[in-house]
Amino acid sequence: xxxxLTATGFMGLDSxxxxxxxxxxxxxxxxxxxxxxxxxDQRRAxxxxxxxxxxxxxYEKVLADSIALIRAAARRQGVTPDQLDDVVQETLxxxxxxxxxxxxxxxxxxxxxxxASRRAIDALRSRGRRxxxxxxxxxxxxxxxxxxxxxxxxxxEQRARRLRAAIAELPPGQxxxxxxxxxxxxxxSETAELTGRNTGALKVxxxxxxxxxxxxxxxxx
Amino acid sequence: MPDQRSHEALIDQLGxxxxxxxxxxxxxxxxxxxxxxxxxxxxLLLMHFGVSGMLRRWDAAPDLAWAxxxxxxxxxxxxxxxxxxxxxGQRASWAWLPLPGALLWIxxxxxxxxxxxxxxxxxxxxxxxxSDCLVFIISFSIPLSALLIVLLRRAYPLRPMLTAVMVGxxxxxxxxxxxxxxxxxxxxxTDLLTHALAVTLVVVANTVMGGRLLSRA
Numbered sequence: 399x400x401x402x403l404t405a406t407g408f409m410g411l412d413s414x415x416x417x418x419x420x421x422x423x424x425x426x427x428x429x430x431x432x433x434x435x436x437x438x439d440q441r442r443a444x445x446x447x448x449x450x451x452x453x454x455x456x457y458e459k460v461l462a463d464s465i466a467l468i469r470a471a472a473r474r475q476g477v478t479p480d481q482l483d484d485v486v487q488e489t490l491x492x493x494x495x496x497x498x499x500x501x502x503x504x505x506x507x508x509x510x511x512x513x514a515s516r517r518a519i520d521a522l523r524s525r526g527r528r529x530x531x532x533x534x535x536x537x538x539x540x541x542x543x544x545x546x547x548x549x550x551x552x553x554x555e556q557r558a559r560r561l562r563a564a565i566a567e568l569p570p571g572q573x574x575x576x577x578x579x580x581x582x583x584x585x586x587s588e589t590a591e592l593t594g595r596n597t598g599a600l601k602v603x604x605x606x607x608x609x610x611x612x613x614x615x616x617x618x619x
Numbered sequence: 620m621p622d623q624r625s626h627e628a629l630i631d632q633l634g635x636x637x638x639x640x641x642x643x644x645x646x647x648x649x650x651x652x653x654x655x656x657x658x659x660x661x662x663l664l665l666m667h668f669g670v671s672g673m674l675r676r677w678d679a680a681p682d683l684a685w686a687x688x689x690x691x692x693x694x695x696x697x698x699x700x701x702x703x704x705x706x707x708g709q710r711a712s713w714a715w716l717p718l719p720g721a722l723l724w725i726x727x728x729x730x731x732x733x734x735x736x737x738x739x740x741x742x743x744x745x746x747x748x749x750s751d752c753l754v755f756i757i758s759f760s761i762p763l764s765a766l767l768i769v770l771l772r773r774a775y776p777l778r779p780m781l782t783a784v785m786v787g788x789x790x791x792x793x794x795x796x797x798x799x800x801x802x803x804x805x806x807x808x809t810d811l812l813t814h815a816l817a818v819t820l821v822v823v824a825n826t827v828m829g830g831r832l833l834s835r836a
Contacts, residue, residue: 452639461630487629494633496775498640499706509708516707516777586625598628 438463439507447502461490464510471514472521481521488517491605564614565607572607575600643774646702646709653698653767657793660759664800673800682730687799689724690792693717697789701767704782705774705833714781717788724792728811752798756817759794760787764821768829779833780826787825791818 436444442460449457465486472485492513500509565576578589579600586597593600644652677684697717703709767786776782795814 449637450640450642452637454634454637457637458630458634461633462627465626483626486626490626490629490633492775494636496707498773499643499775501642501645501706504708509706512707512709512777513775596628596632597625598630598632601625601629602632 439505442510443502443504443506446497446500446506450497450500450502460506461493464490464493467507467510468514468517471511472518475515475518475522477518477521481525485514485518485521487601488521488605489514491602492517561611561615564611568607568610571595571599571603572610575603576607576611579604643706646699646706649702649770650695650699653702653763653770653789654695656766657694657763657797660797661800664797668801673802676802682727683799683802685727685730686724687796689720689722689727690796690799692720693724693792694720694789694796696720697785697792698767701771701782701785701789702774704778704785705771705776707775707777711778711781714785717785717792721788721792724795728814750813752802752813753817755798755801756791756794756814757821759797760790760817760821763790763793764825764829768825768832771833776833780830782833783825783829784822786829787822788818790825791821794821 442463445453445456445460445463449460468486468489469482472482472489477485489510493510496513500506565573565581568576574593574595575589578584578592579586584592586600589595589600590597595603643649677687696719700713700716703713704711764786767790768783771782771786795818798814
């Protein structure tokens, strides 16, 4: 079976030991078949183990089954109802990226809840940061630089140019998502119709593009 | 705002891009892999400096041997804790694992200093000799920390700072353990202070830089 890694980095030591470990690691049966005596956690663990081996049906089942758990974990962290769906989506994307870290001999629910809690905290922090940047209109007007201020205008132009160049360097799918959803402010359904991609793919691409841009500029823009 | 249908669309999208993945090895096995590199360094140093000098020093100052044992235990426990903390769902209490070893390491080293007060004949390290220790610990800690961080980036540390502290402690303790092989004198106050300074520098540097590197893992 083809083995693929989801993370980059030094693999030498891992590779040398993986063969030995695969013989010695005891894992539940990698099957989508649910056993009546299994608890929901064990059932999800078995599905995820099968998903790690490439079973798409098991993967879709475990992700769908995870939504309620993610919502519960997010609510425990104090996430408001209007943010819950965003946390669910962020967590599902993270689960996809780090699914190789799940050990089927351990609880799937504990693994998922830890990731969901982290994403929930990130969402709360992000909202907090946005809140602190937003100011009252009068105050904003007061502090807004003069439109005739040449240096401010030049600086703003340079920033826009750098941002445009960075967007142009993104992979095609991500660039398309930023251009249509972010810059032209088209709706998801309009963009999906225009590009022929489904809304889920567009969201993943937009999320990845924004992450890449954030990492590139480190809050510079 | 995303709704149930968009969750389904996302799941469908993630499912369509699914490929098999190689599972992360258990933390203990990843710890063993890293310790093998440390052990290789130890063997090379022993081949160069020999065992007899180290055994003679330990015979003359048993607290030095206990400090060495404490440093080795700290190395193993801190590395294990770092690998355990890098897996989602593991308890933060793993961070307490290196504590007993660290107490033995610090306690035995401190005892060596106290003995010096009662045995005035003990050789006192000069600042120059002590700075050699500082350079040794930092020089070995850099590659050992880098290797740990690279291995940890394959996982997903949800507590990057705490994991980075463990990385710093593991690599500093490993370097101090290796120093035992070629350390030419007992632990006097200047020496102990230098070791403490080196370990602190390594832990702080890891917390600052390693934390950032691990948070992007």
